[in-house]
Structure formats: C-alpha cells, structure tokens
Amino acid sequence: MTKHLLYLFVLVLTCISCSQASKKSTTLNDTGVPLKMAEYRSQQIQDVVYHLWFNIPKEKELPITSKLVLKANINDLSHPLYLDFKEDLSSIQKIIVDQKTIPITFEKEHIIIPSASLELGTNTIEIEFIAGELSLNRNSDYLYTLLVPDRARTLFPCFDQPNIKAKYNLTIIAPKNWKVLAGASVEKEETNGETTTYQFRETDKMSTYLFSFVAGEFNATLSSSSNNSMNLLYRESNEEKLNASTEAIFKLHQSSSNFLEAYTQFNFPFQKFDFVTIPGFQYGGMEHIGAIQYRESSLFLDSSATRSQELSRAKLIAHETAHMWFGNLVTMQWFNDVWMKEVFANFMADKIVNPAFTDINHDLQFLSSHYPRAYSVDRTRGTNPIRQKLENLNNAGSLYGSIIYDKAPIVMRQLELTLGETSFREGIREYIATFAYKNADWNDLVAILDKKIDLDLKRWSEVWVNSTGRPVFSEEIKYDNAQRIKEFTLTQKAEDGSAKFWPQSFDIQLVYPDSITSIAVLSDTPSIKINEVLGAPKPLYVLYNTNGYGYGLFPTNEMVATHSAAIEEEVSRAHSYLNIYENTLNGTIAITSAIDNIKMGVSTESNELILRMLSGQMSNLFWNYLTDKQRTQYQEALEELLYHRLRQPESKNIKKTLYKMYRSIAYSQSGIDRLYRIWNKEETIENLVLNKDNYSSLAQQLALFGHPKAKDILAKAKSGISNPDKLERFKFLEPTLNSDPAVRTAFFKSFKDPKNREKENWVQTACSFIHHPLHQKEGIKSVGISLELLEEIQRTGDIFFPLGWLSSTIGKYTSKEAYDMVQNYIASHPELDENLMKKLLQATDNLYRRQNKNI
Structure with a gap:
C-alpha cells in the first residue's frame, strides 16, 4: 500500500471513528x-x-x-x-x-x-x-420553590x-x-x-x-415540647384561627411521627421537622425534607370548622409526615413509581388518624373519601393504570391524579387484607430497612412481600397495579318452586371489555323484611358460585360490598334505590348511595330515581361523611345531567328541602354541610333573598357558624347568582378583608363575577399570558365562575381558549394544574357545541401526549356521557 493510500485509509477510519464517537456522545441528549x-x-x-x-x-x-x-x-x-x-x-x-x-x-x-x-x-x-x-413562586414580599x-x-x-x-x-x-x-x-x-x-x-x-x-x-412560632423541635412559618393573621390551630398543628405532626416510628421501626430520618403555610398554595401540601409546605387555609381552622374539616387537616398532616419515610427516606427509582410514595402516604394517613378521631367511623371515612374520586377517573375513557409508563420526566406531572391518590390506597388495603396485617407490616419494615436513604421500585417491594404469601403477587399486581379500569359485576339468582335460592352466580367483567378480572374480597347481604343474612365473598375467578345461600328464602333485595372493601360496579335496582336511607349500617348505607350513583352514570338507574334517592338521604342523613358524599352526587347530577327544564322542576323542591332542614335542630357539622349544599343551588329569587339575608346578618340560623372567609365566599356566590346589589355586596365584602393575601385573591376574582359577559371574557383571555396564571389555585376558581352553568351561554364563546392553551399549561403549570384547568373550563360544559369542540381538538392533535389526552377525557366525562346518552 502506498503512503498516499495508507493516509487515505487512516483518514477514513478516523472519520468513521469520529462520526461514531460523535453519534455516541449525542444519542443521550433530548x-x-x-x-x-x-x-x-x-x-x-x-x-x-x-x-x-x-x-x-x-x-x-x-x-x-x-x-x-x-x-x-x-x-x-x-x-x-x-x-x-x-x-x-x-x-x-x-x-x-x-x-x-x-x-x-x-x-x-x-x-x-x-x-x-x-x-x-x-x-x-x-x-x-x-x-x-x-417554579420560583415570587410575590411582592415572599417566595417559595x-x-x-x-x-x-x-x-x-x-x-x-x-x-x-x-x-x-x-x-x-x-x-x-x-x-x-x-x-x-x-x-x-x-x-x-x-x-x-x-x-x-x-x-x-x-x-x-x-x-x-x-x-x-412570615411570622414564626416554635414548639420545643415535642420529641422533635418544630418551627412553623405562617402569614395567617386571624387571631381566632391562630389560637385555635397552632397547638393542634404541632400535636398532629408529632402524633403522626410517633405512629410512623412505631409502625416502621425506624426513627424520624432527617435533621429537622419544620413547615410553612402559604396562602393559595397549589397543593394541600408538599413533603420537602425539613421544610414541608402547606396551603394555609387547610391548616388554620377556627370554631366554625366541622369535624370533617378537622379530619381533613389531620389526614393532610399525616400524609405529608408519612412521606418522610415513604418517598423521602425510600425514594422511587423513576417517576413511573410516584404512586408508591403517594399510596403509602395516603394509606398510612388513614391509619394514623384513627386513634385521634375515635368518634369517626374510619371504614366509612375510607370509603367516602377514596372511592368516589377513584371511580370518577376509572369510569372514564381516560382512565390509567396505577403504575404508568414514563419515557421522559418532563411528562411526569401528567401521571398524578385520583388513580394514584385514591384507587391505590384501595388496592393496598386489599393487599393488606390478603397478606394479613402482621405480615404486611413486617414486609413494610423490611422494605424501609433495606432501602433507607436509597431508591427502590415496585418490583423491589413485591419481591419482599411475595415471600410472605402463597398468592402469585406478580399476577395480582398485573391487574390491580399495571392495568386500567374496574370490574362490573352481574348476578344470576335462580329459585325453586318454593321460592328458595337454588343457584346464585356472581360474575365480573372488565368495564372496558377486556378479559381481565380483579381478585378481591367483600361482603354481601340478603335483606328480608325482618332480618339480614351476611355472607363473605371471595371473588377470585371471573365467575363464582355463592353456595352459602343455597336454600335461603328469596330476599327483598341483595346489597353488595356492604363492608366497603370491594371495588367495582355492583348490581342494584330501583327497589334498592328507594331503600338506601333505611339501611342501618353506615358503611353499607354509604356504599348503596355510591353504587346507585355509579349505576346512574352508567345508565342502569334512571336519573330521576337517583335524585329522589339522594333527596331522601339529604332529608334524613345524620352522618356528616355520608351527607358530604350525597352533596357531591347531587351537585354533579343537578348541574350536569338535568336538562334546564328538569333543573327548574327539581330546584324549588330541593331548595325548600335544604332550607327546611337548615332550620331544624342539627349539629354544627351537619348544618355546615347542608349550608354549603344549599348555597350551591339556591339561585332562585327566594334562594338569593335568603342567602342575602344570611350574608347581611339579617337572618341567623341556629348552630350554623360562619367565619369571615365564609361571608366573603357567600358574597361571591351572590354575585355569581346575579343579585341586583352584587356590586355593592362585593365592595362591602372587600372592605372587610384585612389580610393582604386574602384581599389580593378577592380582587383577582372580581372580574369573573362581573355582570357584563365581555368583562368576564376579557379576563379569561388574559390567561393566555403565563404571568396571569401564576396563582393556579386562584385561576381555577376564576375559571369555575366564568364557566359556571349559569354563565355558559356567554362562556362557550371563549372556552376554546382552554383547549388551545392545554399543551402550554402542561409545560408551564404545576402537576395538578392541567386537569384542574380542564375541569374548570371545558369540563363544566355538557352541550353539543362543547362536545364538538373537544372532538375537533382531538382530531386535530394526533400527537398530543398520551397522558395529557387522558386528562382531557377524564375532565370531559360528563360531556361525553350526556352527548352519547349514557344517562
């Protein structure tokens, strides 16, 4: 080979090598x-x-x-x-x-x-x-990361x-x-x-x-009497709230830490245990090591607070404290397992609050807080598995939602039930000890728990953790000539039509005129025979999942819908209401029957947790599923029912729940007049305790309902706000309550500028006013902006904002025009991120059901 050819050969090899090296060095970057x-x-x-x-x-x-x-x-x-x-x-x-x-x-x-x-x-x-x-939330006199x-x-x-x-x-x-x-x-x-x-x-x-x-x-206070020295920074200025809440906040943190140390057998894992409350904070809380951040209004309560509000505060504090072990001490390898830290935080929070709230039915609390929110996603076309795929961390925010926060605790409780509480706790202790200050994924935990049970945990995990949706159960009961049960078959099928099934345990009850027969059911195959009831007389009806442990859509009928209020046991009664509501959305129970059932519950229910659940169901059916004509027909009777019960002797907790329900639907002339008298303190309702924030909120509701003196009402309400943070929020929301649609539309359009979306919690409230059903005739003209901005909001907003944005804008609508807007958007955005598309389908589930005649 000549020197010239040799030189060319070396040069080619060098170029190839450099090209490969260059290619290698850039393949990771994206x-x-x-x-x-x-x-x-x-x-x-x-x-x-x-x-x-x-x-x-x-x-x-x-x-x-x-x-x-x-x-x-x-x-x-x-x-x-x-x-x-x-x-x-x-x-x-x-x-x-x-x-x-x-x-x-x-x-x-x-x-x-x-x-x-x-x-x-x-x-x-x-x-x-x-x-x-x-992500550096800068305000005029404070900031937080x-x-x-x-x-x-x-x-x-x-x-x-x-x-x-x-x-x-x-x-x-x-x-x-x-x-x-x-x-x-x-x-x-x-x-x-x-x-x-x-x-x-x-x-x-x-x-x-x-x-x-x-x-x-910020103001600061210190608790040195607890095991862990704790500092609290805050901006709240209401003396009543400060006096009523500060000590409770410290005690709740300490009791949560004590429980977790005992449960995990691992001492508090970090240098310090401090926290700060922030006005209008995007989440309920965020578990930063040594500096937990909370939404200020969630922690500082006063004498008007209901027992449910106190419980919610305790659970929030327990949740963030649990993260010190679950998430902070042991952290996921990648954000596809973000659900693990959240499920354990919620799961442990449910355990932690039990000793402090002995007057609460905690099985009922678990059912009423987790199941409705889990179903609200799992029933939609946008549902997702608990453990999701994630190829790039810039899409991790779209993984968050009710499946992680609410379905996962239900699944974890099923797992604990299957393993037994002792074996489950031992497995968690081993998991914490093995991976302390390290990272772990779901498979690491499965490997530990798998040694403690005969169940094929990987197969169990495949359907409960890695798959989407919920089962729909159906019954087939055959009777002999003496009207005794000769065959009882219970079958489950996936709501999405796939072949999967969910192994689980729950109770059922056969209800007779003078007795009830309870049966424990293990649904571990697609179809099971319930032989324990063979030979039993024909019941009036069958109640499913009476202990609240099962998950899915269970059989029901119009007869059950007329008897829910009479069910004595609280968990069974709550599940009956929930199951009827879910069957209504699926079209198997008439909406009129469901609303009559809820009205009966509202008129008689004495448990605050159940009443709050009924309130949410009524609000959704009333505003999103009744036609304008039906709404008019139901409204007067519903208003009178709520107002009449408000005037009856009830506990403070029940009164506050009834008041919130009444306030949300009392837009008739008589309703507005009554709300005005309450706001103007011309009318006092016994045991209804309202604080300054409640009166400010009521002023906004009166403006939303079009009270003729709305301008003066808002001005008076604003003049009474002394806290600068709350005053700033009130002023921010004022344009959304203006009687001129052009002002509301112009304000909504201002959200095109990211700077105007910085207070995300405020923005969602503003959007819910602008796009309220009473404003939708004008609001529909600008709602397309919410879809246009969706991808930008995912890039610039915090983790819950994309769904919150959708839910408070396009998600408020049920019209054909809005439906077409969504369909056109989907058709014109084939490359939309998969998880963001799911958020859109979740937020517009009511719209989809209304237009496709599911209900």
Missing part, C-alpha cells in the same frame, strides 16, 4: 430528562454535593443572581456530563471545570460538559447563572432525577426583615445593610424534587 439519559447518569455519577448561592432582591422584578459549585464523583466518561437546566442560554454566565473556564455548550435544555474537560473520580464544576423563575417532579432544573443546573440523591449546602441573601426556611438549619446569619445572609448546614441526602427554600415576610 429535551427534558429522557429515561435513557437518566439511566446512564445514575451509573455515571455518585456522591453529588450541590453548593448553591441565591441573592434574592426585594423587588420581584429583578433577577436572582446565583452560583452553583457542584462536586461529584464520575465513574464513566464515554458520554459527556449533561446537567439539566430548563432556561435560556442567556441565563448561563460562566462555567469553570476544575478551575478552568470552558466554553458554554447548551443544547435541548442541557448544559453539556465535554468528557475532555473532566476526569474519572472527583470533579468540581462552578456555574454562575440567573435563577430560573418558572416548588420543584416536583422535574422543576429543580427550572431553578438551577442539576441532575434532575430521583435516583441521584445529593446533599445541599445553601446560602441565601435576602432582605433583612425576611425569614427563611430550607432543608437544614441555619448555621450562620449575618446582616449587612439592607440584606441578611443565611448560611445553612449541609442537608441530608435527598432527590432534587425534595430540595426547597422559602423566604419572605
């Missing part, structure tokens, strides 16, 4: 946090420590100059180091790797550090940048995946009158002129979504 990149990085990187500095100016319009010093051990340099940063290139000011400044390479939301600039072993990377603000599920990368460069846990050394420079809260205690505090520098101790190891800080004008 927008977001792709699974392939995350899997590689989890092997490439370890021992990560983030040193972060944020200089927060008092003026919210000014940028937050920041610095990151990242230390990490690198095991593999076959690919560059990708740091996630969902910001503009202009936000990155300088990069220094091991004391050498390197050019800035930024592609597809990633800062790329070339392999040539790194070395195997320990590396130090310094980045000067402007903090991203997408909210970084779940993939929002840490919107604030600072990082490895934004749950299985790269890291320690944080945080320094914040803030206005000197501000307080700060983060995942570790303040080690050093120094004031210089108008600013104070807070240097925090190094945190425990945590995933990026659990890192947080809060800074602003």
Whole structure:
C-alpha cells in the first residue's frame, strides 16, 4: 500500500471513528430528562454535593443572581456530563471545570460538559447563572420553590432525577426583615445593610424534587415540647384561627411521627421537622425534607370548622409526615413509581388518624373519601393504570391524579387484607430497612412481600397495579318452586371489555323484611358460585360490598334505590348511595330515581361523611345531567328541602354541610333573598357558624347568582378583608363575577399570558365562575381558549394544574357545541401526549356521557 493510500485509509477510519464517537456522545441528549439519559447518569455519577448561592432582591422584578459549585464523583466518561437546566442560554454566565473556564455548550435544555474537560473520580464544576423563575413562586414580599417532579432544573443546573440523591449546602441573601426556611438549619446569619445572609448546614441526602427554600415576610412560632423541635412559618393573621390551630398543628405532626416510628421501626430520618403555610398554595401540601409546605387555609381552622374539616387537616398532616419515610427516606427509582410514595402516604394517613378521631367511623371515612374520586377517573375513557409508563420526566406531572391518590390506597388495603396485617407490616419494615436513604421500585417491594404469601403477587399486581379500569359485576339468582335460592352466580367483567378480572374480597347481604343474612365473598375467578345461600328464602333485595372493601360496579335496582336511607349500617348505607350513583352514570338507574334517592338521604342523613358524599352526587347530577327544564322542576323542591332542614335542630357539622349544599343551588329569587339575608346578618340560623372567609365566599356566590346589589355586596365584602393575601385573591376574582359577559371574557383571555396564571389555585376558581352553568351561554364563546392553551399549561403549570384547568373550563360544559369542540381538538392533535389526552377525557366525562346518552 502506498503512503498516499495508507493516509487515505487512516483518514477514513478516523472519520468513521469520529462520526461514531460523535453519534455516541449525542444519542443521550433530548429535551427534558429522557429515561435513557437518566439511566446512564445514575451509573455515571455518585456522591453529588450541590453548593448553591441565591441573592434574592426585594423587588420581584429583578433577577436572582446565583452560583452553583457542584462536586461529584464520575465513574464513566464515554458520554459527556449533561446537567439539566430548563432556561435560556442567556441565563448561563460562566462555567469553570476544575478551575478552568470552558466554553458554554447548551443544547435541548442541557448544559453539556465535554468528557475532555473532566476526569474519572472527583470533579468540581462552578456555574454562575440567573435563577430560573418558572417554579420560583415570587410575590411582592415572599417566595417559595416548588420543584416536583422535574422543576429543580427550572431553578438551577442539576441532575434532575430521583435516583441521584445529593446533599445541599445553601446560602441565601435576602432582605433583612425576611425569614427563611430550607432543608437544614441555619448555621450562620449575618446582616449587612439592607440584606441578611443565611448560611445553612449541609442537608441530608435527598432527590432534587425534595430540595426547597422559602423566604419572605412570615411570622414564626416554635414548639420545643415535642420529641422533635418544630418551627412553623405562617402569614395567617386571624387571631381566632391562630389560637385555635397552632397547638393542634404541632400535636398532629408529632402524633403522626410517633405512629410512623412505631409502625416502621425506624426513627424520624432527617435533621429537622419544620413547615410553612402559604396562602393559595397549589397543593394541600408538599413533603420537602425539613421544610414541608402547606396551603394555609387547610391548616388554620377556627370554631366554625366541622369535624370533617378537622379530619381533613389531620389526614393532610399525616400524609405529608408519612412521606418522610415513604418517598423521602425510600425514594422511587423513576417517576413511573410516584404512586408508591403517594399510596403509602395516603394509606398510612388513614391509619394514623384513627386513634385521634375515635368518634369517626374510619371504614366509612375510607370509603367516602377514596372511592368516589377513584371511580370518577376509572369510569372514564381516560382512565390509567396505577403504575404508568414514563419515557421522559418532563411528562411526569401528567401521571398524578385520583388513580394514584385514591384507587391505590384501595388496592393496598386489599393487599393488606390478603397478606394479613402482621405480615404486611413486617414486609413494610423490611422494605424501609433495606432501602433507607436509597431508591427502590415496585418490583423491589413485591419481591419482599411475595415471600410472605402463597398468592402469585406478580399476577395480582398485573391487574390491580399495571392495568386500567374496574370490574362490573352481574348476578344470576335462580329459585325453586318454593321460592328458595337454588343457584346464585356472581360474575365480573372488565368495564372496558377486556378479559381481565380483579381478585378481591367483600361482603354481601340478603335483606328480608325482618332480618339480614351476611355472607363473605371471595371473588377470585371471573365467575363464582355463592353456595352459602343455597336454600335461603328469596330476599327483598341483595346489597353488595356492604363492608366497603370491594371495588367495582355492583348490581342494584330501583327497589334498592328507594331503600338506601333505611339501611342501618353506615358503611353499607354509604356504599348503596355510591353504587346507585355509579349505576346512574352508567345508565342502569334512571336519573330521576337517583335524585329522589339522594333527596331522601339529604332529608334524613345524620352522618356528616355520608351527607358530604350525597352533596357531591347531587351537585354533579343537578348541574350536569338535568336538562334546564328538569333543573327548574327539581330546584324549588330541593331548595325548600335544604332550607327546611337548615332550620331544624342539627349539629354544627351537619348544618355546615347542608349550608354549603344549599348555597350551591339556591339561585332562585327566594334562594338569593335568603342567602342575602344570611350574608347581611339579617337572618341567623341556629348552630350554623360562619367565619369571615365564609361571608366573603357567600358574597361571591351572590354575585355569581346575579343579585341586583352584587356590586355593592362585593365592595362591602372587600372592605372587610384585612389580610393582604386574602384581599389580593378577592380582587383577582372580581372580574369573573362581573355582570357584563365581555368583562368576564376579557379576563379569561388574559390567561393566555403565563404571568396571569401564576396563582393556579386562584385561576381555577376564576375559571369555575366564568364557566359556571349559569354563565355558559356567554362562556362557550371563549372556552376554546382552554383547549388551545392545554399543551402550554402542561409545560408551564404545576402537576395538578392541567386537569384542574380542564375541569374548570371545558369540563363544566355538557352541550353539543362543547362536545364538538373537544372532538375537533382531538382530531386535530394526533400527537398530543398520551397522558395529557387522558386528562382531557377524564375532565370531559360528563360531556361525553350526556352527548352519547349514557344517562
């Protein structure tokens, strides 16, 4: 071979090699946090420590100059180091790797550090940048981070995946009158002129979504009498609420922690146990390590609070405390298993509240809180399995919903019932001990529990965890000539038409004029024979799932619908109402029968939990399934029924529930007049205790219903609000209650600007006013905007906002025009993210059923 040919040969090989290397080095990079990149990085990187500095100016319009010093051990340099940063290139000011400044390479939301600039072993990377603000909730005098599920990368460069846990050394420079809260205690505090520098101790190891800080004008209080010293930051100014709630908040946190330490046999796992309440917070709570965030109105209650509100607060606190073990101590490998942390938080919360609320029927509470919400998704065309697929973390927010929060606890209770409480608890303790401060997935837990039961847990998991939908049960009862049962067959089929079935246990009852026969049923095959009842006389009717453990749509009929209120046992009565309601939506019970059944329940029900469930059912049927003519026919009688019962001697809890139901439907002239007299304090109803917030809300309801003095009512209500956060919210909502449709429409159109959507909780309330059934004649003209903005809202909004946005806009409609809008949108968006499409189908289920004559 000549030198010339040899040179060409080497050159070709070099080009091929370079091309392959180049291809190899870029195949991992894609927008977001792709699974392939995350899997590689989890092997490439370890021992990560983030040193972060944020200089927060008092003026919210000014940028937050920041610095990151990242230390990490690198095991593999076959690919560059990708740091996630969902910001503009202009936000990155300088990069220094091991004391050498390197050019800035930024592609597809990633800062790329070339392999040539790194070395195997320990590396130090310094980045000067402007903090991203997408998830930095800035207000005029406070801010807070909210970084779940993939929002840490919107604030600072990082490895934004749950299985790269890291320690944080945080320094914040803030206005000197501000307080700060983060995942570790303040080690050093120094004031210089108008600013104070807070240097925090190094945190425990945590995933990026659990890192947080809060800074602003907050009040603070400390509980040192508990096992764990606890700090609380808050902005609530109502003295009655503060006096009534502060001690209770600390006690509920401590009792929750005590329970979890005993249940898991693992001490509280982190340095500190602090929390902050935030006005208009997007969620009920968020479990940041060392700095839990809560919606302020959920924690601070006063003497007007019902027992259900107190229970909800206790469950919320127990839920977030449980996350310290389930999610924070043991964290999922990838967000496809986000349900695991949520199911255990909810499941444990249900266990934790029992000792503190001995007057509550907790089986009833479990049924009434989880089942309606789980069914509200599982019955839809947009239902999803508990464990979902996730190829890119930027779609993780769409995984959240009632299947995770409500169906999963039902499934976990079935699993506990199957294993036995002792074996289940032992399995959980082994799981916690094995994976403490590490990451685990569902299969890791299955492997532990599988050793404690003969059941094929993987097969069980396939239908309950990895599949969608619910079973529909049907009965076939044959009688002999003496009208005694000679055959009783119970069959289950998947609602979606597939061949799967759900092994489960529940009770049934044969109801006779003077007795009841109860039978425990194990439905472990598609069709079972219930031989225990053979020879029994023909019952008046059969009640299914009377203990509330089963899951699915059970047989019922019009006779049961007329007897629900007479069922003595509370769980059985509640399930009867729920089952009739679900059968109504499926078209097997007439809507008039269902509403008459609910009316009977409303007139007699003495349990607050059941009454609240009935209230939700009535609201949905009344506003979404009755025609305008039917609504008019039912409204007067329903108003009178509720008002009459409001005037009767009842407990405070029952009165508040009845009042909320009455307020939601009393839009007739007489109803508006009564509500006005209550708001103006001309009429007092015994045992109905309303606070300032209730009166503000009632003023808004009067404006929504078109009271002729609405403008004056709102002005007076506004003048009585002293808390600046609540006043700001009231002013925000005012345009949505304007009598001029053009004003409401213009305000809704303003949501095209992301800045006007920052207060997501407020936005959802605003949309529910603008698109209320009483406003839909005008609202339909702008509702298409909600669909146009959907994909942008998924990109910019927090995890619950896309569904909340849809539910409070297009989800409020049942007309043919709205149905066509949805169908056209679906047809014109074939590439819409699958999980986002499911959210659209969930939110528009009522619309679909109405137009397809399901009911």
